[in-house]
Amino acid sequence: MSLPPLSAIRVFEAVTRHLSFTRAGEELGMTQAAVSYQIKLLEERVGAPLFLRKPRQIALSEVGASLAPQVQQAFEIMREAFADTRGEVDRLLSITTVPTFASQWLAQNLGLFQIDHPEIAVRVDSTSDMVDLLNDECDIGIRTLAAPPEKGLVSHMLVKADFTPLLSPALAESIGGVKEPADLLKLPMLDPQDEWWALWFEVAGVPGFSAEGRPMSMLNWQSLLGTAAMAGRGVTMLTPALFRDEIASGRLIQPFPLLAPAGRAYYLVYPESRRNAPKIKMFRDWMLEATAFMRAES
Amino acid sequence: MSLPPLSAIRVFEAVTRHLSFTRAGEELGMTQAAVSYQIKLLEERVGAPLFLRKPRQIALSEVGASLAPQVQQAFEIMREAFADTRGEVDRLLSITTVPTFASQWLAQNLGLFQIDHPEIAVRVDSTSDMVDLLNDECDIGIRTLAAPPEKGLVSHMLVKADFTPLLSPALAESIGGVKEPADLLKLPMLDPQDEWWALWFEVAGVPGFSAEGRPMSMLNWQSLLGTAAMAGRGVTMLTPALFRDEIASGRLIQPFPLLAPAGRAYYLVYPESRRNAPKIKMFRDWMLEATAFMRAES
DNA sequence: CGACATGGATAAACACCCCTTATGCGTCGG
DNA sequence: CCGACGCATAAGGGGTGTTTATCCATGTCG
Numbered sequence: 168m169s170l171p172p173l174s175a176i177r178v179f180e181a182v183t184r185h186l187s188f189t190r191a192g193e194e195l196g197m198t199q200a201a202v203s204y205q206i207k208l209l210e211e212r213v214g215a216p217l218f219l220r221k222p223r224q225i226a227l228s229e230v231g232a233s234l235a236p237q238v239q240q241a242f243e244i245m246r247e248a249f250a251d252t253r254g255e256v257d258r259l260l261s262i263t264t265v266p267t268f269a270s271q272w273l274a275q276n277l278g279l280f281q282i283d284h285p286e287i288a289v290r291v292d293s294t295s296d297m298v299d300l301l302n303d304e305c306d307i308g309i310r311t312l313a314a315p316p317e318k319g320l321v322s323h324m325l326v327k328a329d330f331t332p333l334l335s336p337a338l339a340e341s342i343g344g345v346k347e348p349a350d351l352l353k354l355p356m357l358d359p360q361d362e363w364w365a366l367w368f369e370v371a372g373v374p375g376f377s378a379e380g381r382p383m384s385m386l387n388w389q390s391l392l393g394t395a396a397m398a399g400r401g402v403t404m405l406t407p408a409l410f411r412d413e414i415a416s417g418r419l420i421q422p423f424p425l426l427a428p429a430g431r432a433y434y435l436v437y438p439e440s441r442r443n444a445p446k447i448k449m450f451r452d453w454m455l456e457a458t459a460f461m462r463a464e465s
Numbered sequence: 466m467s468l469p470p471l472s473a474i475r476v477f478e479a480v481t482r483h484l485s486f487t488r489a490g491e492e493l494g495m496t497q498a499a500v501s502y503q504i505k506l507l508e509e510r511v512g513a514p515l516f517l518r519k520p521r522q523i524a525l526s527e528v529g530a531s532l533a534p535q536v537q538q539a540f541e542i543m544r545e546a547f548a549d550t551r552g553e554v555d556r557l558l559s560i561t562t563v564p565t566f567a568s569q570w571l572a573q574n575l576g577l578f579q580i581d582h583p584e585i586a587v588r589v590d591s592t593s594d595m596v597d598l599l600n601d602e603c604d605i606g607i608r609t610l611a612a613p614p615e616k617g618l619v620s621h622m623l624v625k626a627d628f629t630p631l632l633s634p635a636l637a638e639s640i641g642g643v644k645e646p647a648d649l650l651k652l653p654m655l656d657p658q659d660e661w662w663a664l665w666f667e668v669a670g671v672p673g674f675s676a677e678g679r680p681m682s683m684l685n686w687q688s689l690l691g692t693a694a695m696a697g698r699g700v701t702m703l704t705p706a707l708f709r710d711e712i713a714s715g716r717l718i719q720p721f722p723l724l725a726p727a728g729r730a731y732y733l734v735y736p737e738s739r740r741n742a743p744k745i746k747m748f749r750d751w752m753l754e755a756t757a758f759m760r761a762e763s
Numbered sequence: 764c765g766a767c768a769t770g771g772a773t774a775a776a777c778a779c780c781c782c783t784t785a786t787g788c789g790t791c792g793g
Numbered sequence: 794c795c796g797a798c799g800c801a802t803a804a805g806g807g808g809t810g811t812t813t814a815t816c817c818a819t820g821t822c823g
Contacts, residue, residue, distance in 0.1 A: 173471035174471060188799075199801095200784080200801080219602065220799090221790095228602045241540070241546075244536075249511070252531060255531070256512045256513045304513060486771060487771080496811070500771095520769095520820070521818090
């Protein structure tokens, strides 16, 4: 019912292809004696000679000949399967990221990575769930964390999740421009419940801010808030680094350089055990370089 | 190009079928810890998780799922191949024998063995070449030997290859019956060169026998000589045990019980290493019992 | 709601398998 | 006739994979 020792079968397979113990041993990186041993083992298990020992060569016996093609086929299937897998594993990079980062920065910049590394396919899984990088089949995660994550994971800080008010130029113009922090109180605020509003005003030295009585929009993803802000629907707290393009192009304006320190940051995270996987190294290096300016600016 | 450790693949295959490390371990006769170790090994080699560890069960990962069917197929092929082989090896008994024995005794009696053991197919290779039982793929040999054979072979004496003159009743009648050994000299001898003639006459106390001037037929197989003798073409030296039926039925007559001791015998021979193979035991036991009378008579 | 059962992960120590080294034997070729 | 080539065999050691023991997480049952 159960198979003979697999190591013996592997040796047998190699010998059937070379029809030589010595040659097979070379292929397998072992000595001729070891090959002889394994074949003898298999022959005892099978109960019949697998090879006929001729003076200076060997030939398949009847039993051996009936076994050889099937064993070769089985090994061919496995070789192919693992070769495919290796390719797939090396070529597919799976990233899980918080939605904000996905739709803002990653969506705009991932193309550059793919141009640099066309051989790597990238799959982005954008979810706010904290995927377990150690157990689930995901290569890299991008998360907002207050501190470097638990043991077993390597993390690189990408950019601090600091916040500052952003708004559309048209909205700013509607009140004659935003000159000082208190001016913002005249404008509708998107998601004023956001704790960062209170923090920012505190840092800005504007007293008496209260979310009381202000409507709450529940646009809990920065990208949605950003879109709403660009549409002129209000002023909102965002991480300016993630809206660099929008600010540079004038679609959003950042009236004050002042940042509310969130105490959290976006981190690139991956399992320590895979820190040497080529695709992970590539992505990490690219990502750190591409986001270097964010860290430099702050 | 080269496969991951086969032991790990075997474990993986079992786990994919059970979807349980513990269960797979039971099937393979090892502990759950060992299974865990092997799977981890394979996962490191492949570079990706093969299973997703859910609380009380595991599930195939994407990579694992793509690998599983192919690995299962490969193992199925090998299992089938070795199962077939085992069947073939156990069910086919291959005998090499000297032609005389083949056509005389074996051809007539093998049917009885097959009735007793219908599950075993017998292949008889009748050749006078001495097949190397240790190296060639033959289970059992029947040979004429002067002594038990070389080391590594088990031998059982079947019957002494002693000779005595045999002739047809009609031929005996043509000279008014064979009363004493010297009468034989009046008859044509088939293969008079045969050394056994001289030996037999010597044992019989008939002096002056010479093969000089007598024609030589070169019928060097006993069965051919026997056929010629039955046709009345002459008197010939044969092993009476092999012509028991012919003598019993009157087709041949043995005028004298006197046997020339050939110093050789028919032996049943097989490799010592296979002495416990069921089919070999079966045939040996049957053969020794079926030929017991030959040894008893002499 | 807490104790238990289940299933997998992990660490350390050990056992055994399998490989290597060394040698022998038989045959072929110069 | 000697060396080359190829497989078989024995002895011995190293390393891989196993077991044992324990931990941890989760789901279940009283």
